[in-house]
Amino acid sequence: MSSISEVYDVLVAGGGNAGLCAAISAAENGAKVLLLEPAPKQMRGGNSRHTRDIRCMHNRPTSVLSGSYSKDEFFEDLLKVTEGTTDKELAEIVIERSSMIYEWMISHGVHLQLPYKSALSLGRTNIFFIGGGKALVNSYYKQAEKLGVDVLYNSRLVDMEISNTKFESAKIIRRGFPYQIKAKAIVLASGGFEANLEWLKKAWGPAGENFLIRGTPYNKGEVLKILMCKGAKITGDPTECHAVAIDARAPKYDGGIITRLDCVPFGIVVNRDAERFYDEGEDFWPKRYALWGRLIAAQPEQIAYSIIDSKSLELFMPSVFNPIRAATIDQLAEKIGVDGSKLNKTIASFNNAVEKDCSFDCNSLDNCKTKGISPPKTHWARRINTPPYFAYPLRPGITFTYLAAKINRKAQVIIKNGSPLQNVFAAGEIMAGNILGRGYLAGFGLTIGTVFGIIAGRYASKWKYDE
Ligand SMILES: Cc1cc2nc3c(=O)[nH]c(=O)nc-3n(C[C@H](O)[C@H](O)[C@H](O)COP(=O)(O)OP(=O)(O)OC[C@H]3O[C@@H](n4cnc5c(N)ncnc54)[C@H](O)[C@@H]3O)c2cc1C
Known part of the structure; x- marks a missing residue:
């Protein structure tokens, strides 16, 4: 197996919204970042490239949101749809920080629409972005590249070496060939397992064969499986999904x-x-x-x-x-x-x-x-x-699955004995099930991925200094 000679501060697995937010946030905190995306460049961006809107809390009208959507109302909506199956601490972090997301998005090149008036009645709670998810991920790739983030397309994470709760190196497959990559920390943002028909059938029985997958064919849950093998704590029910x-x-x-x-x-x-x-x-x-x-x-x-x-x-x-x-x-x-x-x-x-x-x-x-x-x-x-x-x-x-890696408030992945993998972080659909045990609130997938992407990137970048 060849090695990629450069040692990175932060390796990010997954080039959708959560991975890009993590990569940008880590790079802005001084880290040298490598991002892996299994898709070729023209198909990059995972499920995020299909998105249109993001849910944000706000206490007064803003340039892009009408009325107000308080923390309490947001939280109540979440409790209603999940019937209480949510990690309240993590949910609160997402909701509180969602009030700052849209400024972060604008400052990273995303163009937002004026409050949206339609039958969907989402203008008060959700912000729509111009050009949809494709424009969103393109803006973030552009920002990431400007910040010096290296991107490897056609490359997927297939294994991690972890010793004493510390990530040491990653095994990736790039265009069919294996490589080893060393990094000081890793952010896992590789989506759910919704594109893995075998796994869907295991969860749903033969019915899974007839599901259509609304998003990327690359979200096969490969990284979630690696985490399971490494003793990570997994939360949620494999049949729960949007x-x-x-x-x-x-x-x-x-x-x-x-x-x-x-x-x-x-x-x-x-x-x-x-x-x-x-x-x-x-x-x-x-x-x-x-x-x-x-x-x-x-x-x-x-x-x-x-x-x-x-x-x-x-x-x-x-x-x-x-x-x-x-x-x-x-x-x-x-x-x-x-x-x-x-x-x-x-x-x-x-x-x-x-x-x-x-x-x-x-x-x-x-x-x-x-x-x-x-x-x-x-x-x-x-x-x-x-x-x-x-x-x-x-x-x-099927939009995305909710089976998730358990994380703490720093986005560190938790193992079965309750301790964190020190330098392994997760963001986006791979951990969204901590907060969305069941049900869904429109635009909340991106909220979770953006908030925890930024958190994961920041804490992962700190590993450069903490060692
Ligand atoms: C049709 C559709 C419409 C949607 N609309 C909205 C919406 O308007 N608002 C909203 O909030 N949510 C929406 N969602 C849900 C939404 O896409 C997500 O919650 C959010 O964008 C997920 O971001 P993510 O980065 O976690 O995952 P993704 O964007 O799916 O990114 C995961 C990435 O990981 C990569 N990957 C997979 N395996 C590996 C591996 N082994 N190694 C490295 N990388 C890997 C994939 O290639 C992919 O690029 C929609 C989903 C679909 C399918």
Whole structure:
């Protein structure tokens, strides 16, 4: 095995948001930094290149956020979605420091949008950046390079030598060849294991085979596995993840946000057996779409179909894929491969259950609902009776997994006896599960990665001086 002769102060594994924040922060604190990214340059940036917005606390309106979003409200939102499965100490660090993130982002070349007004209603809590995640990571790569950070593409961390809780060197594979790299400290920012189908199947059983991966194919959990072998404490449940309903025709990996579908509340959703299985109108779609990944994962063959009629086609953002269209329900059933008589029966019983006197309003939780069927549809229930009919196939689209390396407030990785690996730090999705045991708050993945990336980079850079 060859050695890379330069000895670095800080080695960063992973070139997404968290790794870049760590690399920049370490370099700004005087460290000589090397960043490893398994993807080629044109595919760099991990899941972060698909992002659009980041959640930040603020006590008064700012140039990029309207109103206020207090620490207490942020914390309450987190407790609600995680049902309390969060490390409160780490969560508090993220929330408090999130108030400073946007200035840090601006000073590192990111262009932020003015408060965003839309149906998503996120203008008060989340900041959107111009050019999305691709522009974000490009700005950070540019900053990192200006600060003298070396970047090795096509290079992944495959092992670490650790003795007496101290990282000594890393083994990497670069373009198929192994190398040893020495560094005084290492930051692990290599994402979750969502792109590792074998691991997904271990957690979910055969259903995992049918999941689509919304982000990078490079997040295979390789570094998380190394940490497990080195006795790191692992927190969380391997089946916990962010999973949404996306168009089943999306590519297996890296489809990003455009594969998402917003039609569900305006029709019915049936499984392979033409049966409905959940209230399609429970709440506004942005509040429910993350639930549907799991719902579809529990259906036979992990496939479902959103069925609407021509009344509803203009009510949602057009999808990148054309709907499957037919003049009759029988023809639609044939095109999507479900039993026609069963689908007719399901639609007839749904139509019969739709209450007559209501006023349909797609912008409010209206009073159009069903009566006497299970599951009910509690809003936006209208008869499906106006041809042509349309179907969108749906599959679970996994965003990122929550199984995580346990860390402390300095971002040091903790081993099973509770002590830290002195110079091994983690940031981003690889540790996000400390704070997100379950559920999700839009824009919080980046908040966690940015705050802990900056912390990890700073403490890792100190190793130069502490030895
Ligand atoms: C479609 C989509 C949209 C999203 N939108 C948002 C959003 O708007 N806001 C938000 O907050 N979150 C969003 N997320 C979640 C979000 O991407 C993350 O929480 C955050 O960007 C993750 O940053 P990260 O640096 O931890 O991981 P990533 O950005 O995934 O980076 C991990 C990096 O590690 C590298 N890597 C993997 N294995 C190794 C190895 N063995 N050695 C070295 N490097 C390795 C990968 O190549 C990758 O570059 C979205 C995710 C997806 C998929």
